[in-house]
Amino acid sequence: xxxxxxxxxxxxxxxxxxxxxxxxxxxxxxxxxxxxxxxxxxxxxxxxxxxxxxxxxxxxxxxxxxxxxxxxxxxxxxxxxxxxxxxxxxxxxxxxxxxxxxxxxxxxxxxxxxxxxxxxxxxxxxxxxxxxxxxxxxxxxxxxxxxxxxxxxxxxxxxxxxxxxxxxxxxxxxxxxxxxxxxxxxxxxxxxxxxxxxxxxxxxxxxxxxxxxxxxxxxxxxxxxxxxxxxxxxxxxxxxxxxxxxxxxxxxxxxxxxxxxxxxxxxxxxxxxxxxxxxxxxxxxxxxxxxxxxxxxxxxxxxxxxxxxxxxxxxxxxxxxxxxxxxxxxxxxxxxxxxxxxxxxxxxxxxxxxxxxxxxxxxxxxxxxxxxxxxxxxxxxxxxxxxxxxxxxxxxxxxxxxxxxxxxxxxxxxxxxxxxxxxxxxxxxxxxxxxxxxxxxxxxxxxxxxxxxxxxxxxxxxxxxxxxxxxxxxxxxxxxxxxxxxxxxxxxxxxxxxxxxxxxxxxxxxxxxxxxxxxxxxxxxxxxxxxxxx
Numbered sequence: 098x099x100x101x102x103x104x105x106x107x108x109x110x111x112x113x114x115x116x117x118x119x120x121x122x123x124x125x126x127x128x129x130x131x132x133x134x135x136x137x138x139x140x141x142x143x144x145x146x147x148x149x150x151x152x153x154x155x156x157x158x159x160x161x162x163x164x165x166x167x168x169x170x171x172x173x174x175x176x177x178x179x180x181x182x183x184x185x186x187x188x189x190x191x192x193x194x195x196x197x198x199x200x201x202x203x204x205x206x207x208x209x210x211x212x213x214x215x216x217x218x219x220x221x222x223x224x225x226x227x228x229x230x231x232x233x234x235x236x237x238x239x240x241x242x243x244x245x246x247x248x249x250x251x252x253x254x255x256x257x258x259x260x261x262x263x264x265x266x267x268x269x270x271x272x273x274x275x276x277x278x279x280x281x282x283x284x285x286x287x288x289x290x291x292x293x294x295x296x297x298x299x300x301x302x303x304x305x306x307x308x309x310x311x312x313x314x315x316x317x318x319x320x321x322x323x324x325x326x327x328x329x330x331x332x333x334x335x336x337x338x339x340x341x342x343x344x345x346x347x348x349x350x351x352x353x354x355x356x357x358x359x360x361x362x363x364x365x366x367x368x369x370x371x372x373x374x375x376x377x378x379x380x381x382x383x384x385x386x387x388x389x390x391x392x393x394x395x396x397x398x399x400x401x402x403x404x405x406x407x408x409x410x411x412x413x414x415x416x417x418x419x420x421x422x423x424x425x426x427x428x429x430x431x432x433x434x435x436x437x438x439x440x441x442x443x444x445x446x447x448x449x450x451x452x453x454x455x456x457x458x459x460x461x462x463x464x465x466x467x468x469x470x471x472x473x474x475x476x477x478x479x480x481x482x483x484x485x486x487x488x489x490x491x492x493x494x495x496x497x498x499x500x501x502x503x504x505x506x507x508x509x510x511x512x513x514x515x516x517x518x519x520x521x522x523x524x525x526x527x528x529x530x531x532x533x534x535x536x537x538x539x540x541x542x543x544x545x546x547x548x549x550x551x552x553x554x555x556x557x558x559x560x561x562x563x564x565x566x567x568x569x570x571x572x573x574x575x576x577x578x579x580x581x582x583x584x585x586x587x588x589x590x591x592x593x594x595x596x597x598x599x600x601x602x603x604x605x606x607x608x609x610x611x612x613x614x615x616x617x618x619x620x621x622x623x624x625x626x627x628x629x630x631x
Contacts, residue, residue: 103372104363105337105351110255110595112358121252122261124333125245126268127326131205132238133272134279135319136174137411139231141280141440142312143170148432149309150220159432166224172552173228174235175408179545181239186538189240190343190531194248195335197240202327204237206320213317234319239545243537246525250533251336252357255595259462259522266521267455270513273411274452277444280315284437287311308433338596342372342530372602380532388601392527393536395587399471400520400544402581406478406574407512408551410505418442450506454513467519468590474515475582479575481508486571493564516581520544526591529600 112118143162152160162170181201188197208230215227245265253261287307334353341350347369351362378384418424424438462470481504485492492501520540528536555570591599 103341103347103350103368105341105347105354106595106597108358108360108362109252109337109354112254112360114254114257115358117357118253118257118261120329121249121333122264124326124329125249125265127322128202128241128245128330129266129268130272130275131202131319131323131326132241133269134276134322135205135209135234135238135272135316136178137273137443138276138280138315138319139171139174140411141276141436141443142315143167144439145308145312145432145436146170146224148435149312150223168553169228170224170231172549174231174238175545175548175552177232177235177237178239178242179235179542179549181236182242182538182542182545183239184236185240186243186534186536186541189244189247189534189538193335193344194244194251194339194534195331195333198244198248198333199327199331201237201240201244202323202330204240205234205323206327208234208237209320209323210317212319213313213315215313239541242521242541243534246521246537247534248333248336250522250525250596251338251530255593257463258526258596259467259592260459262522262525263455263459263462263518266518267459270447270452270455273447274444277440277447279318281437281440281444283311283314284433284440287433288437311433311436338530341369342602345369380535385532389528389532389536391587392589393539395584396520396524396527396536396540397543398584399475399516399581399588400524400540401547402577402584403475403512403516403520404544404547405551405555405577406482406508406581407517408548409555409570409574410508410512410551446502446506446509450509451513454510454515455518457510457514458518461514462518462522463592466590466592467523468585468588470514471516471519471523471585471588472582474511474513474517474519475578475585477511478508478515479578479582481505481511482571482575482578486568486575489564489568489571516585523588523591526596526599527589529602530596533596 147162147167148160150160151162151166185197185201211230212227212234215223215230217223217226246262249262249265250258334357335344337350337354340353341347344350355362418439419426424442425435430438458470465473485501485504485508489501491497492504524537524540525533555574589599596602
């Protein structure tokens with residue numbers, strides 16, 4: 098039904114890939130780089146916080162964050178992210194993508210800096226201040242999810258849209274790598290000073306004098322990429338789809354997108370009225386449920402189940418590594434060296450497991466399709482996690498620890514060459530323009546609810562590194578991934594079609610058809626997809 102589209106929408110769907118698309122990927126992607134860095138850098142320094150603020154000389158052991166304090170320090174940003182996703186997602190549909198896009202960055206910059214400046218008269222007050230600012234940091238991060246996905250999907254052409262949106266999300270992998278790299282580099286710099294011949298400390302019970310500066314620097318550096326991106330983000334015009342289909346201004350949409358694509362586009366104001374009339378139904382309506390209800394249930398449940406596993410993996414790494422001998426136990430090393438070893442292990446896992454998975458999705462999403470990549474990812478994650486759980490005692494030995502590391506890394510690879518990427522792409526394509534940002538936000542917020550289970554539940558459960566608990570957690574996560582595999586059948590394949598065709602906004606029945614033919618549409622679109630690459 099693409100022929101019924103406005104000229105400006107057809108121009109966007111058929112545009113050749115050009116410099117502006119790359120620019121949009123970088124601008125939106127830098128937001129996700131910052132998001133990932135801010136969310137995951139806390140794992141590299143949380144043990145240091147315990148050794149700095151909760152050391153009790155009477156115990157004769159290194160300080161450690163109490164379980165409830167650890168949970169809040171690790172998970173409070175996720176609570177903020179969930180809230181921010183819902184608020185900014187709704188505002189993105191009501192006020193426009195661009196108007197609220199810059200607000201998220203400003204909030205991230207301010208709160209990243211303030212997180213590093215968390216002071217107080219006691220350990221409790223420092224942790225409270227830190228958690229307060231990390232909540233609002235997460236609130237800003239949450240806005241980036243629906244807005245970046247929606248903007249990129251509405252700018253992209255239909256043959257490479259999935260790859261472009263996935264490329265934006267792939268910057269999350271770069272952010273995770275830098276979270277480990279920055280902490281590793283800073284701790285190595287401090288160690289060069291602390292371990293010099295003129296400096297002597299108890300390697301176990303004492304904490305290096307300037308270690309308090311290190312964790313603050315790690316957190317504050319998260320403001321830098323967001324700050325550098327703000328100017329370019331504000332120069333981006335509003336998407337043509339929002340201006341035309343929600344704002345009702347076809348002339349402005351044609352002018353903005355014509356300038357971006359460097360072509361002349363005819364404005365068709367009469368068609369705008371028809372489009373708006375065909376799609377004037379609210380989120381909470383029978384018509385929405387008939388058209389898109391199963392899709393929303395599918396995108397929300399799969400993202401929820403995926404994030405239980407994904408965030409449990411990422412946040413619990415610091416507790417699993419010592420049991421495998423990949424890092425030293427806290428009783429054997431100084432505080433900063435513990436940060437160095439943890440960051441190094443996380444960096445290696447991210448570089449060789451997490452990062453490649455994102456980019457495999459970018460390169461293969463238009464060939465294989467979103468649906469099959471998601472199925473493959475969930476299934477392989479289940480297999481590897483089940484093996485890790487059932488064979489944990491065998492793998493958790495000096496002789497076999499690298500096999501564990503390999504299997505553990507493969508779970509990260511298939512999370513990202515799988516549902517961690519596709520759950521971000523699909524909600525940006527399945528829903529109509531006037532509700533796209535809101536529906537993406539609902540799906541993403543559902544994911545963060547799963548992440549909170551991972552942070553407050555699974556990660557807390559494995560906090561002490563007990564073998565039996567880690568085994569049980571791995572088996573539980575394998576089960577949640579199989580549920581995600583099953584729920585994937587509620588979503589539809591979207592590759593090779595325009596957003597209006599998928600959603601039925603062009604007057605067709607896309608919303609109804611895809612619920613039943615989503616899987617078979619992979620074959621139907623194969624020829625067009627390959628042409629996009631040739």
